[in-house]
Amino acid sequence: xxxxxxxxxxxxxxxxxxxxxxxxxxxxxxxxxxxxxxxxxxxxxxxxxxxxxxxxxxxxxxxxxxxxxxxxxxxxxxxxxxxxxxxxxxxxxxxxxxxxxxxxxxxxxxxxxxxxxxxxxxxxxxxxxxxxxxxxxxxxxxxxxxxxxxxxxxxxxxxxxxxxxxxxxxxxxxxxxxxxxxxxxxxxxxxxxxxxxxxxxxxxxxxxxxxxxxxxxxxxxxxxxxxxxxxxxxxxxxxxxxxxxxxxxxxxxxxxxxxxxxxxxxxxxxxxxxxxxxxxxxxxxxxxxxxxxxxxxxxxxxxxxxxxxxxxxxxxxxxxxxxxxxxxxxxxxxxxxxxxxxxxxxxxxxxxxxxxxxxxxxxxxxxxxxxxxxxxxxxxxxx
Amino acid sequence: xxxxxxxxxxxxxxxxxxxxxxxxxxxxxxxxxxxxxxxxxxxxxxxxxxxxxxxxxxxxxxxxxxxxxxxxxxxxxxxxxxxxxxxxxxxxxxxxxxxxxxxxxxxxxxxxxxxxxxxxxxxxxxxxxxxxxxxxxxxxxxxxxxxxxxxxxxxxxxxxxxxxxxxxxxxxxxxxxxxxxxxxxxxxxxxxxxxxxxxxxxxxx
Numbered sequence: 001x002x003x004x005x006x007x008x009x010x011x012x013x014x015x016x017x018x019x020x021x022x023x024x025x026x027x028x029x030x031x032x033x034x035x036x037x038x039x040x041x042x043x044x045x046x047x048x049x050x051x052x053x054x055x056x057x058x059x060x061x062x063x064x065x066x067x068x069x070x071x072x073x074x075x076x077x078x079x080x081x082x083x084x085x086x087x088x089x090x091x092x093x094x095x096x097x098x099x100x101x102x103x104x105x106x107x108x109x110x111x112x113x114x115x116x117x118x119x120x121x122x123x124x125x126x127x128x129x130x131x132x133x134x135x136x137x138x139x140x141x142x143x144x145x146x147x148x149x150x151x152x153x154x155x156x157x158x159x160x161x162x163x164x165x166x167x168x169x170x171x172x173x174x175x176x177x178x179x180x181x182x183x184x185x186x187x188x189x190x191x192x193x194x195x196x197x198x199x200x201x202x203x204x205x206x207x208x209x210x211x212x213x214x215x216x217x218x219x220x221x222x223x224x225x226x227x228x229x230x231x232x233x234x235x236x237x238x239x240x241x242x243x244x245x246x247x248x249x250x251x252x253x254x255x256x257x258x259x260x261x262x263x264x265x266x267x268x269x270x271x272x273x274x275x276x277x278x279x280x281x282x283x284x285x286x287x288x289x290x291x292x293x294x295x296x297x298x299x300x301x302x303x304x305x306x307x308x309x310x311x312x313x314x315x316x317x318x319x320x321x322x323x324x325x326x327x328x329x330x331x332x333x334x335x336x337x338x339x340x341x342x343x344x345x346x347x348x349x350x351x352x353x354x355x356x357x358x359x360x361x362x363x364x365x366x367x368x369x370x371x372x373x374x375x376x377x378x379x380x381x382x383x
Numbered sequence: 384x385x386x387x388x389x390x391x392x393x394x395x396x397x398x399x400x401x402x403x404x405x406x407x408x409x410x411x412x413x414x415x416x417x418x419x420x421x422x423x424x425x426x427x428x429x430x431x432x433x434x435x436x437x438x439x440x441x442x443x444x445x446x447x448x449x450x451x452x453x454x455x456x457x458x459x460x461x462x463x464x465x466x467x468x469x470x471x472x473x474x475x476x477x478x479x480x481x482x483x484x485x486x487x488x489x490x491x492x493x494x495x496x497x498x499x500x501x502x503x504x505x506x507x508x509x510x511x512x513x514x515x516x517x518x519x520x521x522x523x524x525x526x527x528x529x530x531x532x533x534x535x536x537x538x539x540x541x542x543x544x545x546x547x548x549x550x551x552x553x554x555x556x557x558x559x560x561x562x563x564x565x566x567x568x569x570x571x572x573x574x575x576x577x578x579x580x581x582x583x584x585x586x587x588x
Contacts (some may be wrong), residue, residue, distance in 0.1 A: 001464060001492050006457055009496040013503035020504070020559045046497050049503050053560040057527045062422060063415040063509050064528060071436050072410050074404065078440055137472070162393075300450035307392070307450055308399035348447030350400035 013037050016050055077367075091188035123371045125354035126328045133201070135165065137209070138176025145189065155196070156211040167211065168190040175214055181206040185329020187349070188305060193220075197237065198229040200306050206257070227306050230271070240333045244286075248273040253280075254302055260322060263287040266301045267294065273287045308349050310356075314342040321380060328353045329375065336382030391452035398455065406443055409426045409455070415508035416437065417463050424467040424490060434470070438462035452458045460499050494511050518542075519557075522550040 014026060015033045023034065035043050048330040050053040109353030130293020132146040137155045148154055150161040155178055157167040165180065182189050184204040191199045195213050218237045220334055229252045230237045240245045241257040243264050251271020257264040265287045266273065268280040275286045285294050285302075294302070297313065310323060317338050325332040327349065353369075389397065389408055404494045414435050414547045419582035421431035442455060449455045456485060471489050492548075512520060531539070533547045540547075557560055 001456070001461075001495055005496060007500070009499045010453070010456060010460075010503060013500045016500070016504050018505050020508070020558060040493065042485060042493065043498055046501060050501065050508075051559070051561055052409050053527050053555060053558075056505065056560070057530075059419060059505050060509065060512070061528050062428075063505065064524075066415045066418040066429065067412040069408040071414055071432070071439075072407060075406060075410070075436065075439060075443075087518065131392055256452045264411050300454075304450055306396070308396040309447065309450060311450055319553070330442065346448050346450065348401065351447075 007183055008036075016047065020051065087226040123369050123376060125352050126330065126369075127352045127375055128185040128327060128349060129185075131183040133180060133182045133186050133189040135181040136181065138178065157191075161215065164190040164192065167194040169194045169212065175210050175212050177208055178211055179206055179208040183329070194216075195233050195235075195237075196231040198231075200227040201307050202226065222255065222257065223256055225254070225256045225305070227303070228252065242273050246273050248275055254303075256307075258326075265302075267299070269299070269303070304346065305349070309346050310349060311346045313344050315344070316340075316342055317380070321378070324353070325378065328370075330374065331377040331379065332371070333377060334380045338380060340383050385519070393450055395452050395455065398442070398449060403443075404545065405428055405446075406439060408536055409459070412510060413456070413506055414460060416502040417459060419505060420498050420502035421463055423494065423501075424464075425470050432472055434463055434466040457505075460502075463494055464499070470557060475553060478561065504537050508560075512554075515557060515571050516553055519554050521552045522547055522553040523558075 005218070012033065013256040015029055018025060018029075019033075022285055037047050040203050072186075086341055094170050104363075107271060117282060134142050134144045135154055135157075136142050143154050145154070145159060145163070145165065148159045150159060152159055154165065155176075157165050157178075160166055180189060180191050180201055182203055182205055183321045186203055187201065189201045191201065191207065193210060193213075194207055196343050199207060199220075200224035201207055204330070205226055206222065207226055208221040209219070213235065216235060218233075218235050219240065220238070221240045223242065226238075226239075228248075230248050237248045239248070239255060241255060241264050242259065246253075246255065246266055248271060253271070253275055254267045254269070255264070255275055256267075266275050266280065266284045267284055268282055270282055273280050276289055278286055278289075278291050281289060283294055283296075284298065301313055312320065318334075320343055321332045321334075324330075330353075366383070368379045368381060370377050370379065389404065394408045396406045397408075417435035417438055418428075418431040421434040424429055425431060425434070438459050442458055444448075445458065464576075468489065496528070512523060515523060518540065522536055522542075525536045525539070526533075533544050533551075536542070536547045537544045542550075
């Protein structure tokens with residue numbers, strides 16, 4: 001069984017599931033299902049079995065005889081806290097995975113002493129999420145979300161038990177503007193807007209919106225990187241970035257407009273958006289006036305941050321360090337020539353900086369962490 | 384019973400950040416289906432349970448590497464399938480641990496893929512049954528899984544027979560399953576009667 005075959009099987013399963021729920025399949029989906037049913041008698045038999053209660057009763061009985069609760073208890077004993085972490089494919093052009101983890105800081109090996117600030121202190125490690133997301137209300141007050149208890153109100157919104165900010169639609173309130181900001185060094189924040197659109201705000205990013213969408217369009221301004229799942233409510237949804245205006249009806253898309261990136265990128269997962277003079281279809285990305293199609297792998301890279309990962313495919317060290325610098329809130333400085341090697345792999349975002357860098361160190365990136373007057377700094381050393 | 388429900392997206396995020404709630408979600412939704420799949424391939428319920436559990440552990444061990452829920456599912460089925468094939472090839476180290484074991488031939492890839500489709504659809508059907516309103520779910524299970532007659536169900540749950548028939552029909556409707564046989568037609572008539580709670584026990588035979 002190879003991967004495409006497995007993917008096809010899971011696709012067929014989801015088509016059958018959709019049909020069972022009464023969802024209408026699109027024309028290509030209907031023909032894919034038809035084709036599968038017709039290509040082999042066993043497929044048609046399976047299809048019939050899955051909609052007939054007497055046929056599936058035996059399967060249900062079998063499933064009933066297995067108890068996940070008992071298994072969960074056994075599992076919790078076997079699952080240990082993260083000690084050994086697996087770094088997948090942190091490979092550079094000629095990397096050798098070293099088995100030795102070296103401590104993150106050594107002071108005496110800097111080749112250019114004049115670049116070291118006199119006041120720098122050595123630091124050990126940085127945890128993610130050191131700086132916290134906050135809401136700026138219509139009256140200018142700032143509320144740090146971490147300080148709000150679950151269930152408490154923040155203006156027109158409520159902070160939920162899992163840290164999300166959910167707005168309630170309320171026609172009677174006067175309309176004001178709120179801004180949710182995730183600072184550099186903060187972890188992504190989820191917001192549910194007054195129209196039930198779901199929004200994830202990435203590190204060093206913000207969104208500004210009305211607390212009630214009373215006009216003919218729903219407008220949101222943003223900086224940085226934000227992922228949207230826009231609720232369909234008949235009114236167009238407009239996002240304004242530093243350079244583009246993106247118009248959608250009901251759809252899932254990611255906008256990366258960090259000012260230290262080369263271009264503002266709008267990536268569409270589902271639905272339809274208009275940006276510039278282009279209309280995007282799913283799996284298309286708009287940047288600098290051009291539309292490109294991106295494949296499933298590249299799409300996963302775009303969406304990795306929302307799924308709690310850093311995900312890279314042949315990234316240069318400057319881009320890598322720019323993302324890490326943003327997430328761990330540290331200044332990045334290169335001593336000497338930055339390596340020309342590229343990096344690929346996936347790594348979880350809940351790890352501390354040291355754990356991420358220990359992974360990096362296997363690929364022979366050398367660095368030094370220091371504390372300066374204005375914060376933390378990582379100095380990348382030449383090879 | 385699932386208490387806190389999280390979404391598939393949240394499961395990915397939680398898994399990647401090392402939160403075991405994600406495993407709980409996966410267990411709730413896919414453990415039984417994986418065991419069903421493994422049992423179809425290996426023929427042994429105990430082996431199947433082991434394989435389902437080990438697949439979950441492997442997912443946990445690889446946390447931090449799943450970019451989507453689809454990726455997690457793929458990995459679960461791949462692990463289960465490989466474990467099944469290992470069992471069949473090696474004749475099972477489990478053979479020593481568990482008594483019931485039927486030696487089987489290695490199935491064709493098409494068979495395996497069909498069983499994956501079955502397991503994945505059954506996972507959802509099973510969850511849908513769990514989510515039926517309480518009485519309806521009980522009636523459904525007693526009728527179709529335990530195979531009790533309408534009279535037996537009516538007695539055990541202190542309902543009238545026509546309530547039992549009604550609940551069966553509505554469950555099938557909600558689950559969008561079909562039933563072969565005339566029962567279905569009779570139940571259609573009874574659909575007109577609204578259910579308003581536990582009914583008086585009218586003795587019927």
